[in-house]
Amino acid sequence: MKGSGKASLKASAKAGQKAGAKASQKAGLKAGGKAGAKTRLKAGGKAGQKAGGKAGGKAGGKSGGTALLRAAFTLAWQASRGLLAARAGIALIAGLAPVVVAWLTKLLLDQLAGDRTDAELLTVVVALATAGLVGALMPAAGQFLDAEMSRRTQLAGREQLFQAIGGFAGLGRFEDPDFQDRLQLAVADGPATPAQVTANGLAIAQSTVTITGFVVALAGTAPWMALVVAVAAVPAVRAELILSRARAAMMLRLGHATRRELFYADLVSSVTAAKEVRLYGLGNLFAGRMATELRKINRGMRDLDLRELRMQSLLTGLAAAVAGGGLVWAALSARSGSLSAGDIVVLAAATGGVQNLLGSIIGDFARTHQALLIFTHFREVVAAPADLAAPEGLPVAAAPPLRDGIEFKNVWFRYGPELPWILRGVDLTIRAGEATALVGLNGAGKSTIVKLLCRFYDPTRGTVLWDGVDVRRLDVVSLRERVGAVFQDFMSYDLSAAENIGLGDVARLDDRPAIEATAGRAGVDLTVEKLPYGYDTLLTRYFSPDDASGAGGVQLSGGQWQRLALARAFMRADRDLLILDEPSAGLDADAEHEVHTRLRELRDGATSVLISHRLSSVRDADVIAVLSGGVVTELGDHATLLAAGGTYATLFTVQASGYTLHPPTGG
Numbered sequence: 001m002k003g004s005g006k007a008s009l010k011a012s013a014k015a016g017q018k019a020g021a022k023a024s025q026k027a028g029l030k031a032g033g034k035a036g037a038k039t040r041l042k043a044g045g046k047a048g049q050k051a052g053g054k055a056g057g058k059a060g061g062k063s064g065g066t067a068l069l070r071a072a073f074t075l076a077w078q079a080s081r082g083l084l085a086a087r088a089g090i091a092l093i094a095g096l097a098p099v100v101v102a103w104l105t106k107l108l109l110d111q112l113a114g115d116r117t118d119a120e121l122l123t124v125v126v127a128l129a130t131a132g133l134v135g136a137l138m139p140a141a142g143q144f145l146d147a148e149m150s151r152r153t154q155l156a157g158r159e160q161l162f163q164a165i166g167g168f169a170g171l172g173r174f175e176d177p178d179f180q181d182r183l184q185l186a187v188a189d190g191p192a193t194p195a196q197v198t199a200n201g202l203a204i205a206q207s208t209v210t211i212t213g214f215v216v217a218l219a220g221t222a223p224w225m226a227l228v229v230a231v232a233a234v235p236a237v238r239a240e241l242i243l244s245r246a247r248a249a250m251m252l253r254l255g256h257a258t259r260r261e262l263f264y265a266d267l268v269s270s271v272t273a274a275k276e277v278r279l280y281g282l283g284n285l286f287a288g289r290m291a292t293e294l295r296k297i298n299r300g301m302r303d304l305d306l307r308e309l310r311m312q313s314l315l316t317g318l319a320a321a322v323a324g325g326g327l328v329w330a331a332l333s334a335r336s337g338s339l340s341a342g343d344i345v346v347l348a349a350a351t352g353g354v355q356n357l358l359g360s361i362i363g364d365f366a367r368t369h370q371a372l373l374i375f376t377h378f379r380e381v382v383a384a385p386a387d388l389a390a391p392e393g394l395p396v397a398a399a400p401p402l403r404d405g406i407e408f409k410n411v412w413f414r415y416g417p418e419l420p421w422i423l424r425g426v427d428l429t430i431r432a433g434e435a436t437a438l439v440g441l442n443g444a445g446k447s448t449i450v451k452l453l454c455r456f457y458d459p460t461r462g463t464v465l466w467d468g469v470d471v472r473r474l475d476v477v478s479l480r481e482r483v484g485a486v487f488q489d490f491m492s493y494d495l496s497a498a499e500n501i502g503l504g505d506v507a508r509l510d511d512r513p514a515i516e517a518t519a520g521r522a523g524v525d526l527t528v529e530k531l532p533y534g535y536d537t538l539l540t541r542y543f544s545p546d547d548a549s550g551a552g553g554v555q556l557s558g559g560q561w562q563r564l565a566l567a568r569a570f571m572r573a574d575r576d577l578l579i580l581d582e583p584s585a586g587l588d589a590d591a592e593h594e595v596h597t598r599l600r601e602l603r604d605g606a607t608s609v610l611i612s613h614r615l616s617s618v619r620d621a622d623v624i625a626v627l628s629g630g631v632v633t634e635l636g637d638h639a640t641l642l643a644a645g646g647t648y649a650t651l652f653t654v655q656a657s658g659y660t661l662h663p664p665t666g667g
């Protein structure tokens with residue numbers, strides 16, 4: 001299928017005919033729609049700090065740190081066992097090489113000073129050249145293995161992470177700014193961290209091997225020098241650990257600003273926002289806000305860099321004093337004849353080498369620590385508990401076919417403890433085999449009821465019963481298998497037309513006859529057939545097709561996208577519950593009429609929930625429920641509600657009279 005592989009990998013999506021922003025993972029831009037923009041812009045700076053503090057503390061803890069280290073190594077080991085073993089061998093050889101070179105150099109100098117045979121000299125020279133060659137080859141080989149290990153570990157890490165994210169059954173976590181900060185860090189840098197930790201760990205091991213070799217060599221020549229070098233390292237290690245902790249905490253604190261910066265950058269450059277940004281002249285405003293966030297980030301990083309510079313200067317001074325002192329002593333000793341030329345070579349190599357290696361060990365420690373802090377987020381996302389758990393660990397069963405109906409029993413709901421109640425005790429039965437319509441003003445909570453039906457959230461209080469069984473006791477995947485839906489903020493996938501329809505039933509993604517039949521039912525078949533490549537036409541200008549045809553994708557109109565979304569839902573027309581949340585909002589009058597006629601046929605005998613502000617399209621529903629103030633205020637069929645003369649009757653009359661009156665607004 002043309003372009004499908006590439007596009008599906010990108011999993012890019014944009015909102016339906018609404019001006020929803022492109023679903024950019026980075027910037028936190030979500031499929032447009034009602035709550036999307038609000039949720040993302042709401043996020044406050046506090047959250048980032050909280051997340052930063054929490055994570056910083058955790059990775060800093062000893063037992064937590066060990067567990068994290070183990071987890072990172074385990075992931076790297078599982079992803080690339082053979083490579084890791086080979087890399088450890090290289091680290092050992094590369095660690096020993098400088099010591100062997102220094103020792104052979106000393107031997108050569110001492111032999112030159114003495115009277116050795118040419119053969120003896122040649123042996124040492126060959127050994128020295130070989131050690132030098134091996135030592136020179138190891139870094140390149142190590143680098144190659146590190147890169148390959150990193151690729152494999154990142155792949156394994158990404159698979160683990162995205163499997164975990166895909167396993168979050170509800171929407172709540174995606175709307176929690178704290179969790180978003182964590183998630184963005186985990187997605188951006190998390191999968192790379194196990195390989196970084198492992199590579200740094202091996203680098204530390206390699207340096208330790210070299211230092212041990214040099215300290216042994218130093219201990220033979222100048223034991224007190226070995227001691228001074230070791231003691232001089234203590235403040236350096238301590239300082240670097242403090243710095244790395246500060247660096248990681250700063251990254252977390254700035255995580256929120258970084259997300260906002262990317263958000264504005266994406267708004268300015270995204271094709272979806274391009275129309276409004278240009279028409280309203282928002283480019284400079286958003287670019288300015290982006291720059292403000294970037295300045296904030298830069299200030300934080302600059303402070304940290306300055307602090308680092310001060311500490312590094314002090315430490316370098318200390319290291320130079322130790323190395324310089326050692327050499328002065330060595331020169332004086334050589335003059336007095338207590339050290340040979342070879343001894344001085346070993347001493348110079350050892351003091352310089354140990355100081356350098358301590359520097360790199362400290363750097364590797366700092367990088368490991370920083371990588372572990374990011375890895376904390378990766379782990380917390382991967383190990384996050386199930387978000388829609390059954391009450392008190394009660395057993396969960398597969399959702400059975402719907403026989404009687406779905407009942408909302410005194411359902412209260414709000415999107416967060418700090419947010420207002422949306423539903424305040426909804427009692428409603430959606431009877432099997434009937435069409436139930438939800439009617440109410442903007443913000444009345446109709447889509448919220450739909451989200452509870454799909455179990456994207458659990459009620460804050462009360463229960464939703466599926467044939468008398470609390471939905472929280474039904475396996476959420478099996479429950480959703482029984483539901484087909486068109487959402488108000490439906491998706492338009494940057495994929496082919498066939499895939500845009502087939503995604504409604506992944507098992508039939510390649511079932512072209514079924515897809516074509518479904519397109520016919522949604523009245524979008526003629527539109528698709530007229531496209532340059534029919535059902536294989538890529539519906540985007542965002543990607544180019546994978547093949548060499550050079551054919552660009554096409555963009556559909558809002559109404560055409562909506563019909564395609566309907567077709568996607570119709571792929572599941574045989575399911576137990578069909579939800580249609582404003583299925584015809586973007587259609588012209590003819591199309592709307594046609595779609596509703598088809599929907600009527602489709603709904604006939606099926607269980608459906610229909611939301612529409614066009615009351616003429618819900619009048620033939622078996623039951624119409626009017627939502628107001630978070631409760632169902634009117635319930636009955638069209639004739640009953642009209643006769644009752646309540647809100648429904650008023651709204652219907654207003655619409656029927658061609659909008660000659662202004663209906664009340666609210667929400």
Ligand SMILES: Nc1ncnc2c1ncn2[C@@H]1O[C@H](COP(=O)(O)OP(=O)(O)OP(=O)(O)O)[C@@H](O)[C@H]1O
Pocket residue numbers: 034035039175415419422440441442443444445446447448449488667
């Ligand atoms: N994810 C969310 N987080 C926080 N508040 C939300 C979220 N989604 C919806 N809301 C709020 O819940 C209320 C009900 O929204 P809902 O979408 O259910 O209304 P609706 O009746 O479908 O409205 P409309 O007719 O405009 O589609 C609104 O005040 C809305 O701001």
